[in-house]
Amino acid sequence: MNKSDIQKGKIVYYARILKPVGIYEVSELVIRTVEDDYFVGMDKRDKHAYLFSYNKINDVVFFDRKVCLQKVLKAEENAPKISSEKEYEEY
Numbered sequence: 764m765n766k767s768d769i770q771k772g773k774i775v776y777y778a779r780i781l782k783p784v785g786i787y788e789v790s791e792l793v794i795r796t797v798e799d800d801y802f803v804g805m806d807k808r809d810k811h812a813y814l815f816s817y818n819k820i821n822d823v824v825f826f827d828r829k830v831c832l833q834k835v836l837k838a839e840e841n842a843p844k845i846s847s848e849k850e851y852e853e854y
Contacts, residue, residue, distance in 0.1 A: 766817045768826065769794060769802050776831035777804060777813060778823045780838045787839040789831050792824075 769775075777790040792804030792813060804824070805812050815824055825831040 766820065769797055769817070769820070771795065771797055773826075774807075775804055776825045776828045778825070778831045778834045778838070780823070780835060782838070782842060785842070787835050787842070789828065789835055791828075 771794050773794045775792050775794060777792050779786060779788045779790050781787075790813075791807045793807060794802055795805045795812070796803035801814055801816050803812050803814050823834075825834075
């Protein structure tokens with residue numbers, strides 16, 4: 764996937780990895796804006812828009828959902844534990 768493959772209306776997959784808050788997910792985006800130095804994808808479910816520079820292609824933006832999912836699963840596998848708190852029942 765390269766810059767010329769990004770076209771308005773195409774579907775791409777975004778590896779949304781936010782380690783500090785423990786979010787690891789694949790978002791399906793429809794390209795809505797293409798400019799010289801950036802492009803915008805809109806999430807099909809919640810209509811959230813994500814702005815990307817072209818250097819994010821094959822890093823967090825992919826055409827192949829399986830490749831994107833592998834990236835997310837690998838990141839989640841290597842994720843640090845967010846909280847060391849233990850839950851206790853009160854008596």
